[in-house]
Structures are given as C-alpha cells and as structure tokens.
Amino acid sequence: MTSYWLVKSEPGSYSIDDLRSEGATWWTGVRNYQARNFLQNMKKGDHVLFYHSNSEPPGIAGLASVIATAEADETQFDRKGEYFDPKATKEKPRWFCPQIRFVKEFKQVIGLADIKKQKGLASMELVRQGSRLSVQPVTEQEFEIIAAIAKSLKDK
DNA sequence: GCCAACGTTGGC
C-alpha cells in the first residue's frame, strides 16, 4: 500500500530547488518523536508533498518520493553539528531518516491560504491551528486534490 | 508524576 506524506522545510535552509539539483537526499535533522515515527513508517514508493514553511507564501512547492526506508540519522552523532544528540549512540540511535528524491516542482507554490479554502482539505493536519508537526501523514484523497490543483496551475 | 518556566515553530 502506497502511503502519502507531507514534509516541511524552510526554503532558506533546504528548498525544493535544492532537492531538484541534488536529485535525492536523506531527510535528516528531524528531532520530534511524533515526526520521527512517521519517518520510520515511510516506505519506498510513497508520495511526499514538499512544503515550504517560513516563506512567502508558505505552501506546497512540489512533490518528492521515498526511495529508501529510514536509517540512523548520522547528524545525531556529529558533536559539532546543529543536530547533535548527546543521548544517542551508534548502538542505540534515537533519530532516523528516509531517503527521498525529487519528483516535480509546481509551477507556483500552492499557498497555505488557498489550501485552507479548499473544502476537501479542511481536515489536513497542516490546516490545524498551530500545527507545528514537520512530518505528517496525508490521505490519498488529500494528495489527489493537491495534485489536481497543481495540474491546473498556469506557468508564471 | 506534576506542572511552571522556557524554547521553538511558524503563520500572520
């Protein structure tokens, strides 16, 4: 069964353009247990909505897909790094990351404001007030609505 | 195990 997800990223630190030029990346740096559990549930072939947060406008910028299930996130072992976790060990890692690849960049970002206006998307985790979860499950129906909106977008 | 203080996320 294919599952659907949404991951958030600040384009200033890692944007859909970065993913496009890299081709694929390990989704490192997530340090929230609920989000981690979702990352561990991602399977090869799952579809991923790529969301730009803290940007203008905030919204879904494109699509990615899962190409490898989660492995230990190496950034937790990097003493000098921003994501170092002193409680993590190689034997017992705390944090995991799947690998995702670039699929497509939408012609325009589908803004959060527009998503909120869509009836069929009212129950998305993203739309919940104060939702800070950086990795979220999405239903197939929600994914299809987003894909349909993306298809209807005109070139800039 | 409770809960107050504090830090972070992220839209606006």
Place this chain on the structure above:
DNA sequence: GCCAACGTTGGC
C-alpha cells in the same frame, strides 16, 4: 515583531 500552540526540561 507578535504571539498561539505545543514540546521539553527540571525542580519538587
């Protein structure tokens, strides 16, 4: 820059 919503931390 403001602030609501949460997650985390640490004293007790």
